[in-house]
Amino acid sequence: HLSFNFYATSCPAAELMVSNTVRSVSANDPTIPGKLLRLLFHDCFVEGCDASVLLQGNGTERSDPANTSLGGFSVIDAAKRVLEIFCPGTVSCADIIALAARDAVAIVKNSSPHFHVLSISAIIFSCGIRLTIVILKQAGGPAFQIPTGRRDGRLSNSANVRPNIVDTSFTMDEMINLFNSKGLSLDDLVTLSGAHTIGLAHCSAFSDRFQQDSKGNLTLIDTSLDITYAQELIKKCPAGASSTSITVGNDPETSFVFDNQYYRNLLAHKGLFQSDSVLVEDGRTRKQVEEFANSEESFFKSWGDSFLKLTTIDVKTDNEGEIRQSCSFTN
Numbered sequence: 001h002l003s004f005n006f007y008a009t010s011c012p013a014a015e016l017m018v019s020n021t022v023r024s025v026s027a028n029d030p031t032i033p034g035k036l037l038r039l040l041f042h043d044c045f046v047e048g049c050d051a052s053v054l055l056q057g058n059g060t061e062r063s064d065p066a067n068t069s070l071g072g073f074s075v076i077d078a079a080k081r082v083l084e085i086f087c088p089g090t091v092s093c094a095d096i097i098a099l100a101a102r103d104a105v106a107i108v109k110n111s112s113p114h115f116h117v118l119s120i121s122a123i124i125f126s127c128g129i130r131l132t133i134v135i136l137k138q139a140g141g142p143a144f145q146i147p148t149g150r151r152d153g154r155l156s157n158s159a160n161v162r163p164n165i166v167d168t169s170f171t172m173d174e175m176i177n178l179f180n181s182k183g184l185s186l187d188d189l190v191t192l193s194g195a196h197t198i199g200l201a202h203c204s205a206f207s208d209r210f211q212q213d214s215k216g217n218l219t220l221i222d223t224s225l226d227i228t229y230a231q232e233l234i235k236k237c238p239a240g241a242s243s244t245s246i247t248v249g250n251d252p253e254t255s256f257v258f259d260n261q262y263y264r265n266l267l268a269h270k271g272l273f274q275s276d277s278v279l280v281e282d283g284r285t286r287k288q289v290e291e292f293a294n295s296e297e298s299f300f301k302s303w304g305d306s307f308l309k310l311t312t313i314d315v316k317t318d319n320e321g322e323i324r325q326s327c328s329f330t331n
């Protein structure tokens with residue numbers, strides 16, 4: 001079973017080492033938090049939260065076309081390398097993914113200007129002048145404890161990816177069914193979709209909302225999308241861009257801030273994916289969208305509950321699975 005602070009005696013600094021890695025890598029590359037969060041989603045929905053998504057080789061989940069735009073692998077590897085030095089064979093890659101995603105959200109800047117005091121130091125000069133230095137850190141998104149003790153899986157099959165991952169073209173019923181099959185409710189669907197308040201998407205991820213004419217020019221065919229926003233997207237994704245590496249922010253307003261802006265975008269018909277727009281079009285979820293758009297506090301509270309459920313889907317514990325030495329390969 002999972003427990004809070006599972007590594008308290010076997011590797012007391014485990015969580016600190018993961019968060020330090022996430023923090024330092026993200027400081028140099030603001031696209032990292034989004035990648036880590038999506039990596040967790042794609043791990044947990046396929047074979048449970050067991051790091052199956054990290055395994056390399058022919059026919060693994062990672063090799064599936066639905067997973068080619070995943071990132072953040074090097075961050076997990078970097079954390080694992082440090083952990084293997086201090087606590088060899090102890091901390092699972094599955095736990096590292098869950099902790100890293102939790103930390104990624106917590107460190108992404110929040111729009112409300114809260115500050116934490118990071119450190120206070122004082123220098124007293126020989127002339128008696130005392131200089132006090134206070135270092136402040138802007139508070140991030142929701143931060144909370146999650147239980148650990150996940151074990152790493154030995155199975156990773158690309159054929160399992162697409163039946164278990166939501167496609168942007170899914171109807172509300174299809175999304176509800178898939179989430180239900182993972183023990184997640186309608187509220188969890190609305191809450192976890194809020195992950196799209198950060199991160200990036202390739203043009204191909206929403207090209208189904210446009211039609212391309214013979215000259216390669218795009219026109220909007222999805223009437224649930226705001227026309228001005230659609231024109232901005234067309235500008236950023238010139239014709240034929242589906243095969244390029246161009247990306248746009250999932251949240252056009254605050255792409256690198258974990259806030260409730262995503263829900264305000266939905267109300268303004270600026271949900272990037274068809275699967276985002278559905279949440280505000282459908283009577284079953286619209287109320288929840290409005291609630292989160294009005295109250296960031298309500299979204300953050302719900303996020304903690306839903307994230308906990310996401311990170312415990314079909315976990316392997318105790319004697320199941322293994323603790324990998326390298327996150328990319330089984331032992």
Ligand code: HEM
Nearest residue numbers: 034037038041069166167168192195199200201202205275
């Ligand atoms: C509900 C159905 C969902 C669909 C259809 C969906 C689909 C997508 C797609 C197509 C992308 C763009 C990928 C790319 O082009 O690179 C994306 C990005 C992302 N998704 Fe989702 N997603 C869903 C739910 C979730 C959930 C539950 C989470 C996490 C809790 C999540 C987290 C993210 C993040 C953080 C990104 C940005 C990735 C980056 O910056 O590299 N998504 N999603």
Ligand SMILES: [Ca+2]
Nearest residue numbers: 043046048052
């Ligand atoms: Ca998995």
Ligand SMILES: [Ca+2]
Nearest residue numbers: 197251254257
């Ligand atoms: Ca945002």
